Amino acid sequence: MTKLNVTINGLPVEAEAGMTILEAAELAGIDIPTFCHDPQLVGAGACRICIVEVENARNLPASCVTPIWDGMVINTESDRAVQARKANLSLLLANHPLDCLTCEKSGACSLQDYCYKYGVSETDYVGEGKDYAVEDSNPFYERDMNKCILCGKCARVCHEINGAGAIDYAFRGFTSTISPAFGEPVENSPCVFCGMCTDICPVGALTPKLSKGKGRVWEINKVKTICPYCGTGCAIDLHVKGNEIVGASGNREGLANKGHVCVKGHYGWDFVHSPDRLTKPLIKKDGKFEEASWDEALSLVADKFKAAGAEGLAGLSSARCTNEDNYLFQKLLRMMGSNSVDHCARL
Amino acid sequence: MTNSIDEVENADCLLISGSNTTEAHPVIGYRVRKALKNGAKLIVIEPRRIELADYADVFVQIKPGTNEAIFNGLLHVIIKEDLYDKEFVAERTEGFEEVKAAVEKYTPEYVAEITGANAEDIVEAARIYAAADKASVLYTMGITQHSSGTNNVLAIANLVMATGNIGRESTGMNPLRGQNNVQGACDMGALPVVFTGYQPVVDPAANEKFSKAWGVSLNDKPGLTVTEIFKGAKDGTVKAVYIMGENPMISDADLNHLEESLDKLEFLVVQDIFLTETAQYADVVLPACTFAEKDGTFVNTERRVQKVNKAIGPIGESKADWEIIMALANKLGIDWNYGSAEDVFKEITSLTPSYAGITYQRLEEEEGIQWPCPTEDHPGTKFLHQGKFSRGLGKFHPIEHQPPAESPDEDYPFILTTGRNLYHYHTASMTGRSKGIKEFSFEDTLRINPEDAAALGVADGDMVKVASRRGEIQVKAEITDTVGKGVVFMTFHFSDSPVNKLTNCVIDPIAKIPELKVSAVKVEKVAEMAAK
Ligand code: SF4
Ligand code: SF4
Ligand code: SF4
Ligand code: FES
Numbered sequence: 001m002t003k004l005n006v007t008i009n010g011l012p013v014e015a016e017a018g019m020t021i022l023e024a025a026e027l028a029g030i031d032i033p034t035f036c037h038d039p040q041l042v043g044a045g046a047c048r049i050c051i052v053e054v055e056n057a058r059n060l061p062a063s064c065v066t067p068i069w070d071g072m073v074i075n076t077e078s079d080r081a082v083q084a085r086k087a088n089l090s091l092l093l094a095n096h097p098l099d100c101l102t103c104e105k106s107g108a109c110s111l112q113d114y115c116y117k118y119g120v121s122e123t124d125y126v127g128e129g130k131d132y133a134v135e136d137s138n139p140f141y142e143r144d145m146n147k148c149i150l151c152g153k154c155a156r157v158c159h160e161i162n163g164a165g166a167i168d169y170a171f172r173g174f175t176s177t178i179s180p181a182f183g184e185p186v187e188n189s190p191c192v193f194c195g196m197c198t199d200i201c202p203v204g205a206l207t208p209k210l211s212k213g214k215g216r217v218w219e220i221n222k223v224k225t226i227c228p229y230c231g232t233g234c235a236i237d238l239h240v241k242g243n244e245i246v247g248a249s250g251n252r253e254g255l256a257n258k259g260h261v262c263v264k265g266h267y268g269w270d271f272v273h274s275p276d277r278l279t280k281p282l283i284k285k286d287g288k289f290e291e292a293s294w295d296e297a298l299s300l301v302a303d304k305f306k307a308a309g310a311e312g313l314a315g316l317s318s319a320r321c322t323n324e325d326n327y328l329f330q331k332l333l334r335m336m337g338s339n340s341v342d343h344c345a346r347l
Numbered sequence: 348m349t350n351s352i353d354e355v356e357n358a359d360c361l362l363i364s365g366s367n368t369t370e371a372h373p374v375i376g377y378r379v380r381k382a383l384k385n386g387a388k389l390i391v392i393e394p395r396r397i398e399l400a401d402y403a404d405v406f407v408q409i410k411p412g413t414n415e416a417i418f419n420g421l422l423h424v425i426i427k428e429d430l431y432d433k434e435f436v437a438e439r440t441e442g443f444e445e446v447k448a449a450v451e452k453y454t455p456e457y458v459a460e461i462t463g464a465n466a467e468d469i470v471e472a473a474r475i476y477a478a479a480d481k482a483s484v485l486y487t488m489g490i491t492q493h494s495s496g497t498n499n500v501l502a503i504a505n506l507v508m509a510t511g512n513i514g515r516e517s518t519g520m521n522p523l524r525g526q527n528n529v530q531g532a533c534d535m536g537a538l539p540v541v542f543t544g545y546q547p548v549v550d551p552a553a554n555e556k557f558s559k560a561w562g563v564s565l566n567d568k569p570g571l572t573v574t575e576i577f578k579g580a581k582d583g584t585v586k587a588v589y590i591m592g593e594n595p596m597i598s599d600a601d602l603n604h605l606e607e608s609l610d611k612l613e614f615l616v617v618q619d620i621f622l623t624e625t626a627q628y629a630d631v632v633l634p635a636c637t638f639a640e641k642d643g644t645f646v647n648t649e650r651r652v653q654k655v656n657k658a659i660g661p662i663g664e665s666k667a668d669w670e671i672i673m674a675l676a677n678k679l680g681i682d683w684n685y686g687s688a689e690d691v692f693k694e695i696t697s698l699t700p701s702y703a704g705i706t707y708q709r710l711e712e713e714e715g716i717q718w719p720c721p722t723e724d725h726p727g728t729k730f731l732h733q734g735k736f737s738r739g740l741g742k743f744h745p746i747e748h749q750p751p752a753e754s755p756d757e758d759y760p761f762i763l764t765t766g767r768n769l770y771h772y773h774t775a776s777m778t779g780r781s782k783g784i785k786e787f788s789f790e791d792t793l794r795i796n797p798e799d800a801a802a803l804g805v806a807d808g809d810m811v812k813v814a815s816r817r818g819e820i821q822v823k824a825e826i827t828d829t830v831g832k833g834v835v836f837m838t839f840h841f842s843d844s845p846v847n848k849l850t851n852c853v854i855d856p857i858a859k860i861p862e863l864k865v866s867a868v869k870v871e872k873v874a875e876m877a878a879k
Binding site: 138139140161162163187192193194209210223224225226227228229230231232233234235238240243244245253254255256257260261262263264265267268269270271272273274276277278279280281282283284289292294297298299300301302304305306307308309310311312313314315316317318319320321322323324325326327328329330331332333334335336337338339340341342343344 | 352353369371372373374375376377380381384523524525526527528529530531532533534535536537538539540542543548557561563565566568569570571572573575576579580584585586587588589590591592593595613614616619620621622629630631632633634635637638639640641642643644645646647648649651652653654655656657658659660662663664665666667668669671672673674675676678679681683685688691692694695714715769770776777778780781782783784786787
């Protein structure tokens with residue numbers, strides 16, 4: 001790898017040839033605002049919030065798609081860059097519904113964060129305001145295109161990562177929006193409800209329905225774990241408030257999935273809080289289940305196992321449970337003298 | 348999998364068979380599409396026109412239960428046209444000559460006759476597969492759920508070895524495991540013949556090692572398999588059964604037969620998160636925690652051991668499965684006192700050479716580890732069989748095509764094959780209780796070819812009765828040309844239309860997997876589509 005030397009905000013940075021300004025800045029721990037950039041997607045250079053000032057360059061280049069050169073001198077927060085960014089934000093605000101008080105994204109919204117950072121609270125532009133109906137006819141997520149800032153990441157994740165290609169830019173200019181073909185609702189498109197678009201949206205335009213009203217971003221703790229469904233083993237974050245799961249999203253650290261998920265991993269977690277959950281041991285008496293204490297239930301099981309003897313005892317362990325569960329299961333049966341332990345892996 | 352999920356996108360050729368990857372393993376499906384964008388060739392060998400068939404360079408539509416014939420056919424062409432990897436065959440394998448002789452008669456024409464595929468497609472597929480530098484085979488239950496399931500897998504192995512597509516990145520034979528921890532359950536010895544890490548119970552050294560570690564003298568005879576357990580229940584030799592987190596009353600073949608077994612049983616204890624169809628038959632039901640309420644590890648299809656982390660406390664009085672088992676052991680007078688899942692894991696690694704180098708700390712720091720990982724400084728194993736097979740030389744096995752146990756006849760003229768859909772998972776005990784998913788996908792349909800439907804006078808949405816020699820169910824018909832003539836398809840997710848009342852429990856003699864993928868059935872219309 002050829003090393004290049006650049007200066008960012010007065011700091012000397014040694015970066016690799018081929019890196020963008022944004023990547024070199026990241027290397028140096030310097031944050032540059034972005035809307036349309038994502039390291040997993042092909043660079044689009046669409047939103048221009050990431051512009052920076054480069055010495056001796058006429059324009060303000062978009063840092064996410066501009067490669068560095070040796071000796072480049074970059075200022076990410078120069079007056080010119082900041083003014084341009086403010087103007088950009090101001091334009092976006094002009095036709096963005098300002099309902100941060102009730103917006104699910106509040107606290108994790110890039111638009112909100114950058115407006116805060118640059119002190120943009122109102123707009124000099126008189127916007128026409130958009131007037132799209134909120135689309136909520138599918139059971140998984142709502143689409144409120146009034147909030148869309150047209151970064152295009154949802155469409156790109158859908159094409160580049162998922163491959164479904166369900167949504168894309170539609171129309172040009174002010175009426176531009178993101179939509180499935182012919183303005184149909186997503187359930188009539190090739191959408192497979194992976195929800196990766198909702199994870200990647202920088203604003204509150206795409207909202208998972210199951211999570212609505214369940215908690216503010218800052219009340220939610222994310223716990224990384226593994227999806228309980230298929231053998232791909234996707235790493236997911238469970239969003240937890242108190243003792244309740246209120247959402248899930250892909251976790252990009254997972255090496256099997258790199259943050260990608262399908263509908264089950266993303267929207268299939270709520271069985272955990274189903275009212276059908278078993279909460280007490282049950283013993284069948286005269287053909288009917290009655291609640292019992294753990295002690296009573298386990299004593300009965302232990303007596304029956306002893307009575308059955310090693311030859312008469314068998315167990316089905318589970319491809320759904322953890323290794324630790326499975327290990328102790330077979331250990332117990334084997335210690336009781338029975339090797340008749342199997343599971344439904346074959347099914 | 349011999350190789351890793353990440354390697355899929357860099358293959359030059361993907362051969363997918365018996366796997367509806369985009370629905371059953373969606374995230375791996377994304378990688379397949381990525382590979383195609385990168386220019387990989389795709390061969391799909393399937394009874395159904397699955398989504399990926401639309402992107403395939405060759406789509407070979409076969410009759411269910413004819414997989415080994417196809418793989419023999421591909422190998423026939425590859426040998427005939429001299430496209431095999433002579434160096435690999437000579438240096439790394441044995442038994443090639445026998446296989447060469449065995450596939451001699453599997454000419455494209457003969458295979459076309461058995462499988463219903465086109466002879467030209469077979470030739471084309473063989474050439475594409477053989478021409479690739481890095482070819483990877485992906486398959487699932489569509490290969491293994493047959494009375495000849497083991498042979499199907501061996502036939503694939505023959506093809507893979509003959510072309511040297513193993514032991515290198517982006518190659519290999521890659522079974523995509525269905526359930527989140529099927530791999531782990533096997534690794535942990537939840538099998539009648541092995542302890543953890545596939546150490547045989549009959550091996551005196553292994554038996555002694557575990558006897559010593561657990562402080563008892565252990566049984567050294569193989570135990571019963573699932574199918575044998577239920578048979579034992581029926582004839583009274585098995586008296587008590589402990590079922591943890593499984594729902595065979597939906598997932599198992601030939602449900603009517605199974606119901607009888609459960610009824611006969613003296614004592615059944617079911618440990619689960621819901622009162623499943625199976626739990627209804629229990630004498631005692633023990634409430635377990637879900638994945639979200641416990642710590643532990645799952646192993647994915649690429650052998651990656653990953654850390655499961657507790658997100659919330661137990662719901663109600665439910666407990667983690669390992670805690671319940673420990674409490675039961677204590678009642679049985681066995682003195683266990685594991686303080687945490689990690690304590691259990693430490694014992695596992697101390698007894699399992701392929702896990703010996705894995706610790707919870709490493710799992711968190713390294714985002715999971717792919718076994719084998721024999722020592723703490725071993726990075727884990729991305730792909731298997733590099734330079735050498737575990738047994739030394741790779742062994743070719745001559746395989747003959749064997750027709751499925753049931754063939755369509757006058758009384759039962761259709762072949763029924765089963766699988767999954769994208770939205771539901773297995774017996775739907777979880778997804779069926781997930782609001783969004785349940786709302787979106789709430790019933791099954793019988794997929795039937797337009798010509799067959801017309802002959803039966805069945806319209807889209809009509810209620811039909813589907814019957815096999817073992818039972819009957821009712822379900823709505825969905826007319827689609829994704830299934831070939833004479834073939835019908837259903838999923839096994841829905842308890843309203845329990846397809847496994849129809850399936851056949853004839854099992855593969857070695858892997859003991861029932862032939863869920865092929866049953867002979869008849870279809871009759873019972874009612875017109877309800878007026879909307
Ligand atoms: S949910 Fe997935 S498939 Fe549907 S539009 Fe979003 S990214 Fe595309
Ligand atoms: S919906 Fe969100 S992700 Fe999609 S273009 Fe609009 S702002 Fe970007
Ligand atoms: S998110 Fe989807 S693909 Fe990933 S493990 Fe879960 S079910 Fe499988
Ligand atoms: S983030 Fe660079 S142009 Fe959008």
